[in-house]
Amino acid sequence: MRALVCGAGIAGLTLAWHLERAGWDxxxxxxxxxxxxxxxxIDFYGPGAEVxxxxxxxxxxxxxRHEVNEIGYVDRDGRTTSRLALPPGMYEITSLLRGDLARAVAGQVRSPVRYGVTVDGVEQDSGGVRVLLSDGTRRDAxxxxGADGxxxxxxxxxFGPGERFLRHLGHHVAAYLLDDEELHxxxxxxxxxxxxxxxxxxxYAVHGGRLAMMFLYREADPAAPADPAAVLRERYAGLGWILPEVLRRCPDPPxxxxxxxxxxxxxEWSRGRVVLLGDACQAVSLFAGHGASMAxxxxxVLAEELGASGGVPAAAERYAARMRGPVERVQRFGRRFVKWMAPPSRARIVxxxxxxxxxxxxGAGRLLVGRLGPGADDLFRASPRRPEA
Ligand SMILES: Cc1cc2nc3c(=O)[nH]c(=O)nc-3n(C[C@H](O)[C@H](O)[C@H](O)COP(=O)(O)OP(=O)(O)OC[C@H]3O[C@@H](n4cnc5c(N)ncnc54)[C@H](O)[C@@H]3O)c2cc1C
Known part of the structure; x- marks a missing residue:
């Protein structure tokens, strides 16, 4: 059996790993x-950590993983206003760079990745799917x-234009890594x-004298700004702390x-032999903090269903049926969390x-984190917990 996966992120690479081992090309x-x-x-835990x-x-x-022994809020002078200590191992959360997680999975994947290429056309019938790639070549699979985010x-x-499926949560997010021993x-x-x-x-201070910066700001318009670095400098001007220095050195995309x-x-997450995976069909947003894990x-789950009998379209429908409930629960949690992670008012900050x-x-923090999402037992078929590599 032959699979073409569009998108070599966490979802696409993880699927490739599973399909290769099941004998797929x-x-x-x-x-x-x-x-x-x-x-x-990213904070990585729950079912993704089990996978x-x-x-x-x-x-x-x-x-x-990066050591994080405390989360806390500071004021414009860098003074702590509230904090939560995270003793090692207490919450079973691993703090990782997204790229490091993707690279760790990629290191175990044998299938070829064609960079700089996307899908430009799709046709299918009951016998297979025919894909036109942006380099002009074709694939029969x-x-x-679609694991393309x-x-x-x-x-x-x-399935149709993105606006039909995206629920804008009223914010934009930006992030980058900065080399700076002193800020670290x-x-x-x-x-x-x-x-x-x-x-x-x-x-976050991360290995190698670096900082991982993240910015989250309210913006009703979902459209991407032409110059995101300029928008950040304007929105965060005058807020003090380490921001003047980190924004002065803000890079441009990518x-x-x-x-x-x-x-x-x-x-619907699938149509015949075309199946969506990860953020493409189930993005929960950074407010829910489970996206990589759920991807x-x-x-x-998709690999498990493809391994059972009944053909690709039926397997894809069973996969969606198993994932949908847990994903919707995480999404609801994410929407409730918006006002806490990005408080809209001074009163909410207090x-x-x-x-x-x-x-x-x-005990209270453990209770809070422990309730965040589905467990592996809710999602996977029973199988031994030993590594399957
Ligand atoms: C700031 C931030 C913080 C987050 N924090 C957490 C967290 O704490 N915990 C957690 O679990 N999750 C977190 N997430 C979510 C998590 O990063 C995503 O849910 C996860 O990366 C989804 O993986 P994916 O492979 O489905 O999509 P992506 O990571 O978006 O990967 C998609 C891949 O497809 C490629 N691609 C895109 N378009 C095309 C195309 N047209 N053709 C070919 N390839 C294409 C992309 O280049 C990319 O490699 C966070 C997200 C953000 C933005």
Whole structure:
């Protein structure tokens, strides 16, 4: 059986890993010119961590994780206003750079990745799917997977324009990595955030004397600005802390990641032999904090269903039926979390600080984090927990 996967991100690579091991002939096409290392810090836990462990990646991810012993908010002078200590291992959350997670998975994938290539046309009948690629070549496959993110091209070609499926959550997000020993030292092994109504900036110190910066700001218009670095400098001007220096050195895309914050909601995740995976069909948004984990979970569930009998279209429908409920629950959680992560008012910031102080009480934080999302048992078929690599 032959699969073409569009998008070599976390979802596409995880699916390729599973299909290869089930004897499929897999090829990936990726729009970026080379492997995408850029990105932002993610908290990785739940079903995706279980998938990674079963892929034999547990040790590698432990090596790549970044120590974060505290999350806290600061004021314009860098003084802490509220904080939550994170004793090692307490929450079973691994803080990783998105690019490091993707690279760890990619390191185990044998299938070829064609960089700088996307899908330009799709036709299918009961016998197979015929795909036109942007380099002018064609592929015949049993399965085409759109694992090409929130603004999926495969989704646009087969299901319709993105606006029909994107729920804009009223914010834009930006992120980049910065090399700076001195700022790295000032931030320390903590996640530091500064919030004023409608704007949030966060900094993690990561290995190699770097900072992972993240900016989140209210913006009703989902359209991407022409010059995102200029927008950040304008929106965050005068907010103090480390921001003048980090914004002075803000790169342009592609080193600067910038996008609207949105969720993807679709009634159908597959049409015949064309199947969507990861953010392309189930984006939960950074507010929910589960996207990478759910993308890996989706890849495993799809592989499980393709491995059962009944043909590709039926397997794709069973995969969607299994994933939809857990994804919708995470999406609802994400929408409720918007006002806490990006407080719209001064009063909400005060309330958020009070909640964080409460969470610092013994046992309360564990309760909070433990309720965030579905467990592996909700999603996967029973199978031994040992690595399957
Ligand atoms: C700031 C931020 C913080 C986040 N924090 C967390 C967190 O704490 N925990 C968590 O689990 N998740 C988090 N997420 C979400 C997580 O990063 C995503 O859900 C996850 O990366 C989705 O993986 P994916 O492979 O489906 O999509 P993507 O990561 O978007 O990968 C899609 C791939 O397809 C490629 N592509 C795009 N278009 C095309 C095309 N036309 N043709 C070919 N290839 C194409 C892209 O270049 C990319 O390589 C966060 C996201 C953001 C933005």
């Amino acid at each position: 897999v090829e990936l096409v990726e729009r970026a010119a080379a492997f995408r290392d850029s990105g932002y810090m 990674a462990a079963r892929m034999g990646l547990g040790q590698r991810l432990r090596e790549l 049993d399965l085409l997977v 929130v603004h999926s091209r495969v989704r646009e070609l087969v 030292r000032r931030v320390g092994v903590r996640y530091r955030m500064l919030t004023v109504p409608g704007r949030m900036a966060g900094a 080193e600067l990641y910038h996008d609207q914050v949105s969720q993807v909601e679709m009634d 890996m979970a989706g890849a495993r 309330a958020r600080d009070a909640v964080l102080r409460l969470a610092a009480l013994p």
